[in-house]
Amino acid sequence: xxxxxxxxRIAHLARLEIDQGExxxxxxxxxxxxxxIEEMNAVDTSGIEPMAHPQDVGLRLRxxxxxxxxxxxxxxxxxxxxxxxxxxxxxxxx
Amino acid sequence: xxxxxxxxxxxxxxxxxxxxxxxxSVDLTRAxxxxxxxxQGLNAFITVDGDRALEQASAADARIARGDAGPLTGIxxxxxxxxxxxxxxxxxxxxxxxxxxxxxxxxxxxxxNQAGAVILGKTNMDEFAMGSSNETSYFGAVENxxxxxxxxxxxxxxxxxxxxxxxxPAATGTDTGGSIRQPAAFCGITGLKPSYGRVSRxxxxxxxxxLDQGGAxxxxxxxxxxxxxxxxxFDPRDSTSIDRPVDDYVGRLEQDISGLTIGLPRQFFGExxxxxxxxxxxxxxxxxxxxxxxxxDVDMPNCSLAVPCYYVLGPAEASSNLARYDGVRYGYRAPxxxxxxxxxxxxxxxxxxxxxxxxxxxxxxxxxxxxYDAYYLKALKLRRLIAQEFQQAFQVCDLIVGPTTPTTAFxxxxxxxxxIAMYLNDIYTIPANLSGLPGISIPAGFDDAGHPIxxxxxxxxxxxxxxxxxxxxxxxxxxxxxxxxxxxx
Numbered sequence: 001x002x003x004x005x006x007x008x009r010i011a012h013l014a015r016l017e018i019d020q021g022e023x024x025x026x027x028x029x030x031x032x033x034x035x036x037i038e039e040m041n042a043v044d045t046s047g048i049e050p051m052a053h054p055q056d057v058g059l060r061l062r063x064x065x066x067x068x069x070x071x072x073x074x075x076x077x078x079x080x081x082x083x084x085x086x087x088x089x090x091x092x093x094x
Numbered sequence: 095x096x097x098x099x100x101x102x103x104x105x106x107x108x109x110x111x112x113x114x115x116x117x118x119s120v121d122l123t124r125a126x127x128x129x130x131x132x133x134q135g136l137n138a139f140i141t142v143d144g145d146r147a148l149e150q151a152s153a154a155d156a157r158i159a160r161g162d163a164g165p166l167t168g169i170x171x172x173x174x175x176x177x178x179x180x181x182x183x184x185x186x187x188x189x190x191x192x193x194x195x196x197x198x199x200x201x202x203x204x205x206x207n208q209a210g211a212v213i214l215g216k217t218n219m220d221e222f223a224m225g226s227s228n229e230t231s232y233f234g235a236v237e238n239x240x241x242x243x244x245x246x247x248x249x250x251x252x253x254x255x256x257x258x259x260x261x262x263p264a265a266t267g268t269d270t271g272g273s274i275r276q277p278a279a280f281c282g283i284t285g286l287k288p289s290y291g292r293v294s295r296x297x298x299x300x301x302x303x304x305l306d307q308g309g310a311x312x313x314x315x316x317x318x319x320x321x322x323x324x325x326x327x328f329d330p331r332d333s334t335s336i337d338r339p340v341d342d343y344v345g346r347l348e349q350d351i352s353g354l355t356i357g358l359p360r361q362f363f364g365e366x367x368x369x370x371x372x373x374x375x376x377x378x379x380x381x382x383x384x385x386x387x388x389x390x391d392v393d394m395p396n397c398s399l400a401v402p403c404y405y406v407l408g409p410a411e412a413s414s415n416l417a418r419y420d421g422v423r424y425g426y427r428a429p430x431x432x433x434x435x436x437x438x439x440x441x442x443x444x445x446x447x448x449x450x451x452x453x454x455x456x457x458x459x460x461x462x463x464x465x466y467d468a469y470y471l472k473a474l475k476l477r478r479l480i481a482q483e484f485q486q487a488f489q490v491c492d493l494i495v496g497p498t499t500p501t502t503a504f505x506x507x508x509x510x511x512x513x514i515a516m517y518l519n520d521i522y523t524i525p526a527n528l529s530g531l532p533g534i535s536i537p538a539g540f541d542d543a544g545h546p547i548x549x550x551x552x553x554x555x556x557x558x559x560x561x562x563x564x565x566x567x568x569x570x571x572x573x574x575x576x577x578x579x580x581x582x583x
Contacts, residue, residue, distance in 0.1 A: 002459070010455050010458050014442075014454045014458040015435070015442055016443050016446070016454065017439040017440060018451070029452060032513070032514055033405060033452075033513060033514065034459075036514055037460075037469060037473075040476055041472075043479065045479065048479060050471055050474030050478065051474055051475070051481060052304060054290040054291070054528075054531075055290065055334075071197065074197050075197055078197060079423050080421060080424075080425075080426075081427070087422050089422055089434055089437065090431065090432070090433050090436075090437055092434050
């Protein structure tokens with residue numbers, strides 16, 4: 001069961017702004033989803049190795065060599081705000 | 095060949111007509127662009143660039159004239175708007191990417207470009223592929239061509255509706271919990287989800303990275319074999335791509351299937367299955383028996399818990415993947431904010447729709463301190479039990495067969511306020527994603543209301559050729575896949 005204040009705390013962690021009305025709606029639906037999720041407890045999984053990846057293969061490594069060219073101008077061309085090759089955001093330090 | 099003759103042909107037939115120069119790619123592309131333009135009011139496409147498509151078509155015609163063509167050269171295709179297309183809008187059905195023009199192509203798009211296929215347009219989808227009805231799209235719901243009051247399924251709903259309504263010969267899609275197979279079932283077409291790792295995820299906007307897989311929505315298994323032949327293969331740019339040879343999917347379509355055994359999981363035929371869907375699936379199994387296939391019952395009790403398991407893992411991965419949408423490097427940024435945190439919050443709150451927020455919230459919760467073991471780790475363990483259940487079943491059968499969905503297409507709006515009812519649509523499709531196995535949905539008839547019914551086949555790892563071969567044999571003796579919605583022929 002998730003309360004509205006639980007939802008507001010999680011929303012902050014997820015960097016989402018939600019109003020009172022939304023936190024009410026989300027606390028209802030999330031509580032029902034958590035009840036569904038808790039059906040997992042019907043199965044004993046003790047001693048079972050967690051499965052993070054369908055083929056259980058490790059990540060590949062590649063040679064440490066340059067494969068990409070510099071595309072800064074092109075990549076920054078789709079950014080909301082840039083200046084002198086930097087991404088602009090609101091001031092973080094005084 | 096006139097436009098009417100063109101639109102009802104299979105991709106394989108169109109390919110032959112192009113090779114023999116009975117038609118040209120420019121003519122084909124024009125015929126389908128006209129269909130898309132008029133669109134039948136389905137809202138199946140988000141972006142169409144006719145000029146660019148016709149340029150690609152002329153290039154394809156030149157290639158055919160040079161004698162340098164492959165089977166897909168000159169074939170127009172629609173792509174789910176989750177695949178990055180250089181210079182063309184890629185929205186993923188979201189406001190937050192509503193202005194995003196990708197600076198590169200997804201590997202899938204690159205491969206189709208190299209094969210000489212034409213990009214007809216980008217299809218509508220549930221926002222970030224989170225949905226089973228296409229109603230979560232920022233660009234509005236898609237209608238089901240078989241019944242305009244019904245959903246086409248999702249999340250690849252635009253692709254499925256476009257293929258069913260003959261707006262495109264075939265389309266791509268992605269499947270994280272059923273997003274190719276479920277809309278294929280609802281729209282009466284063929285939908286193939288390959289094994290995890292078979293098709294590159296590079297440039298495919300990430301939802302749940304350990305579950306997402308690109309695939310094909312087509313009129314037939316034969317057409318899907320042509321698409322997969324181009325899509326499949328190792329890609330060093332996808333760290334989970336599997337380096338193993340690609341089978342001859344087209345060449346193996348006719349392979350003998352007599353003597354094979356299909357396994358029928360009890361859990362796929364129990365409570366919640368609509369009786370009309372159950373009857374059509376039973377009839378399809380009888381059809382397979384007439385083709386010399388044996389059927390055995392298998393028991394897969396943990397599959398019943400696939401939905402709860404998925405609603406931990408999918409949202410957990412989504413909440414991490416979607417952290418990248420911060421309004422800094424690309425996409426939407428809120429017009430007004432006070433500081434950096436406020437900019438993130440306002441950008442994300444305005445940019446994401448309700449279902450995406452819901453999944454981010456679930457994911458954030460199950461990964462948060464104190465809950466990780468109870469939810470996330472528990473789900474990963476259950477995931478292994480489900481995967482093991484398939485491997486046990488494959489000891490006694492070659493393929494798993496059952497319904498794709500518990501019901502046929504439901505009414506638009508019927509489940510938007512009930513996430514759990516919506517999630518349960520994917521009860522038969524999710525197990526294959528959790529296990530990483532390939533699955534296909536093929537048309538197996540209609541209910542009394544005229545809504546299509548899908549039959550699902552699930553194979554062992556990298557058994558795509560066998561799945562397509564089994565589906566093809568069924569389609570040789572049935573004509574469900576050749577039916578066209580009223581007004582779309």
